Amino acid sequence: MQLGMIGLGRMGANMVRRLTRGGHQCVVYDTHPDAVAALVKEGAVGSSSLDEFVHKLSAPRAVWLMVPAAVVDRTLADLVPRLAPGDIVIDGGNSYYVDDLRRAKQLAAKGLHYVDVGTSGGVFGLDRGYCQMIGGEPAVVQHLDPIFATLAPPFESAPRTAGRSGPPSTAERGYLHCGPNGSGHFVKMVHNGIEYGLMAAYAEGLNILQHANIGRRDHAVDAETTPLRDPAHYQYDLNVGDIAEVWRRGSVVASWLLDLTAQALGKDPGLESYAGRVSDSGEGRWTVLAAVDEGVPVPVLSAALFERFSSRGEDDFANRMLSAMRHAFGGHVEKPAGH
């Protein structure tokens, strides 16, 4: 079927490629003409303005936005007046689901349909397919099924779950209509919250392995340093990259994130090319906010989020506060770095 795509960055462009290869017609638009031209060469229908973009689409139009969350409202402000009742707008980016609720209501007032799609897959989606979590009206989601089916990974990409039988459900083919508007991004938000937790679990564990030779190092002997009681217990020089690799086969902690971890450690065993300032892009925060609203305890997911904040130095004032207190009650003086 025909789909319009606005936003031809890393994600949007690859989705157009996957759809074009799958036999769909993609009309594409981006504020950078080069991005449009590149995809035209690969079979997409280009457009140099929003007007042209909209006119090249047949009614009812289906327009997929793949733009940064901060730009969605601005894009909608430009796009919506050009659309006609019955047209469909899909937000496939990383919007906050609370914004979906508002946008869906605004579009409905104009006779337009809104679909929110959380997509996972990253830079590998072009080849592996995109896992899609979808929120919207049933008939509209059904109408778009050919698009979702093509974007999704194949059923064969994972062994069938024991107990499932019959024709594969869409969940088994990598996309799921989760519920009404907002639910797609809600589920994607929690997906990313979990992702933070998984990543932190690996990172903390590998950090323990990396320090398993601490018994060999000389330690300061002073009142400000806790002595290691049993240096003989920490004499291991472990190859963390090989350990990540061996866990990929047969272990309980095997996962796609572990595959990537093994690869990263293979390339750069000491991870010297990174500084350790870890960004967070919204979903992890929103996941914690949702948990707090729901009254659901998330000590692991929140700890993972807070580690990222700390990695960027946001704990600095708090830490200086602790040193100030220690100095006040015990006369303790801070030790300089490296001691």
Place this chain on the structure above:
Amino acid sequence: MQLGMIGLGRMGANMVRRLTRGGHQCVVYDTHPDAVAALVKEGAVGSSSLDEFVHKLSAPRAVWLMVPAAVVDRTLADLVPRLAPGDIVIDGGNSYYVDDLRRAKQLAAKGLHYVDVGTSGGVFGLDRGYCQMIGGEPAVVQHLDPIFATLAPPFESAPRTAGRSGPPSTAERGYLHCGPNGSGHFVKMVHNGIEYGLMAAYAEGLNILQHANIGRRDHAVDAETTPLRDPAHYQYDLNVGDIAEVWRRGSVVASWLLDLTAQALGKDPGLESYAGRVSDSGEGRWTVLAAVDEGVPVPVLSAALFERFSSRGEDDFANRMLSAMRHAFGGHVEKPAGH
């Protein structure tokens, strides 16, 4: 080659089966004669006493212990006097690596070799193979290579990591000589610590999804209950099992644990067959102890451990303490359950 196996429970018996199928000769012993008899039918060489077991093995003997961690020392006390210098004892169970250090020293004093092997794979190991993390002397580990290679999963069970080439290393074939004695169980300990963190990340995230309809429930309006500011934001009845399933293909959080989660939710969507009292079996605790000794922060792994303690009611006195304080300073009275 020939291997003696002591301990024919779930894990030990399946390892014998996998080795026998792989062409090795297994001499087996267990305090339950039935367990021995069952494996003899499948091609193992049985023994009805430790003496018989030892006599059926050719020097240098290789004896694999697959017994509960609490029984290893007792088993060694019976076994070691029957062995001869040059013989090898392998502890393939879930021993604390600190015990390995002691045992290796004790055995070395008698001319015996000790190898510690952390094995992961659970009830699926017979078919999938066992991921093995190995600690011991290089020559001894090399001598046992045929055993490890057969127990391990095949190279083909995971796609090769980008950047690796040439003949597959043992890490790529599911087993790794990590370092000297204790390192095998050290790495396995951290593996399990990570496992706790991964499991908690999924469980917390799915719990948020499960409560996404909290805006529909009636809420108490009183000073002891935080009102939900935006009930409209929490109106989703999500199918958590389908969500776990859809994440299996193409998403960033795909993993073997997620496969099992999807399966469990498929069978019992409300998880009614579980009470939620979660055991912990040692490695998660030892992981936190190691991190504390090393001075490595593990907020996620420790939070995952403490959630298990709390699930068993070990936070009870602390919680009553909190209620007592709230009553003392604010006159707050506890709300009964279900309100």
Place this chain on the structure above:
Amino acid sequence: MQLGMIGLGRMGANMVRRLTRGGHQCVVYDTHPDAVAALVKEGAVGSSSLDEFVHKLSAPRAVWLMVPAAVVDRTLADLVPRLAPGDIVIDGGNSYYVDDLRRAKQLAAKGLHYVDVGTSGGVFGLDRGYCQMIGGEPAVVQHLDPIFATLAPPFESAPRTAGRSGPPSTAERGYLHCGPNGSGHFVKMVHNGIEYGLMAAYAEGLNILQHANIGRRDHAVDAETTPLRDPAHYQYDLNVGDIAEVWRRGSVVASWLLDLTAQALGKDPGLESYAGRVSDSGEGRWTVLAAVDEGVPVPVLSAALFERFSSRGEDDFANRMLSAMRHAFGGHVEKPAGH
């Protein structure tokens, strides 16, 4: 000076008493006439309707609301139309500071002034005085200074901080103009967030003391229970109440919360009168939300909040999920309670 008080519950009534004793005239109103009558006996000016209440106040009126956060908007809807430009409304309850921002703007549009006051002191405030954190316009806050000064604890209630000299600032007399509207409740919100953390620190520590005799108990010996390596290390039957008491003098952890803890343990050493279902009333949640918005890590404050959620069973589904996973990969069966 004259002050109108709406809301004569535990907090409001005691504030009226403290103000009356301090020489101020309080005009009081409550939807329960009994509450009004009781305070009239103690010197307050009663009113049986909002109209009467407003008419008994001289312009510019100063009206203090001491009602549940959930009722503030409704109360304002009734009150505001009866006020005149220049009048002042003070919200002394536990409102979310974000609501203050909205209300201040709405009132300003009508020429009214809004002041938000976070008050701490609980049931002891009548005698000890109320710590007040104030947000609002400087001139308006200054105008109300006699009220704040009387409600506040005396300067003498704490030894002067080293380095401070000259006439005591209001911060040293128990009240502080923190900044513009919302800042009073913002600071109070964080105060309560800290309170959660402090309470949890005591509760967790005392729980460790309470379990210091765990080495004496019989333990299950099975694969689902981690054995205690050194039972000899946990043979202490400690008197937790006496320990809380001894820490009150000379120790680093002395605090008012500890005073209350010692008292609660003195009355009920086993805390048998509590079930351990710990409520949370909003500020702890909002503190975490603010930290997440600011990108400030709060692992301790959030852990304290989540312990409360868990104490009420909100971790139940997550825990059953963990048991389901353990069963799936390891065949582990849950142990019943008490084993």
Place this chain on the structure above:
Amino acid sequence: MQLGMIGLGRMGANMVRRLTRGGHQCVVYDTHPDAVAALVKEGAVGSSSLDEFVHKLSAPRAVWLMVPAAVVDRTLADLVPRLAPGDIVIDGGNSYYVDDLRRAKQLAAKGLHYVDVGTSGGVFGLDRGYCQMIGGEPAVVQHLDPIFATLAPPFESAPRTAGRSGPPSTAERGYLHCGPNGSGHFVKMVHNGIEYGLMAAYAEGLNILQHANIGRRDHAVDAETTPLRDPAHYQYDLNVGDIAEVWRRGSVVASWLLDLTAQALGKDPGLESYAGRVSDSGEGRWTVLAAVDEGVPVPVLSAALFERFSSRGEDDFANRMLSAMRHAFGGHVEKPAGH
């Protein structure tokens, strides 16, 4: 009575002063003769060797060690051969209680008594008195009562707990016989674990206040930065020092640690004299180890400990691991510091 004191550092010297002022005779020894000379001027009995020290004490001797935990065993090795059956050795430092169990047994074999005393009070103890947590044999602890009573803070230093009556117990006079050997240091260990939690609660909360103006700052607009949804909610320039001060009177979070915090912020509002590298000196770690052994959840106390580890950069490898994973699956590139 007479007491021998070995170790005349900050703590030991002040204890001698407090005892001397209280009418006790202190025989003192230190490896630094200057430290001895200084106290002789203040009324202590000096000694220039361990032999002289022991000979100046009357049997049964009571010798208090106030030396770093790492030096206790060495000091005992020198001291014990010089003592006679019936003599008493008191370890008043920060020893691990597990070491007490071993030492008490070793000394008992020689007819010597061992008493472990956890002391809190820091640099303020000379004037305020020392809170003492005591482990040992009842008769021996009773024998030393005059010493403990003099070192302890006066009963009057805190208002009596409601519900307590009759002659004040020792708990109400600042010292407590907690139980058999090790229990004094066990209780002190948990005291310090709680101290970590309390300190972290204040530090995290004050950090939120310090960042309450984040809505005023320019923020990067890119895919790696979470935009602040409501900058208008974070426009407060708060005086954190005044807030700490105001909380000292009448609030629920008042404490001695808060007193010190207010003082530190008064002197150095931006805490510029600290770098934020926070040491930990053992007890916080041991508290977490004990909790893990007991199966008691301590998410707050452990989070507080791990924040200290992170403040010293021990999370570095883990953070780089997270950046490496983000780069691998999403092509995310780290943002440099300050952006």
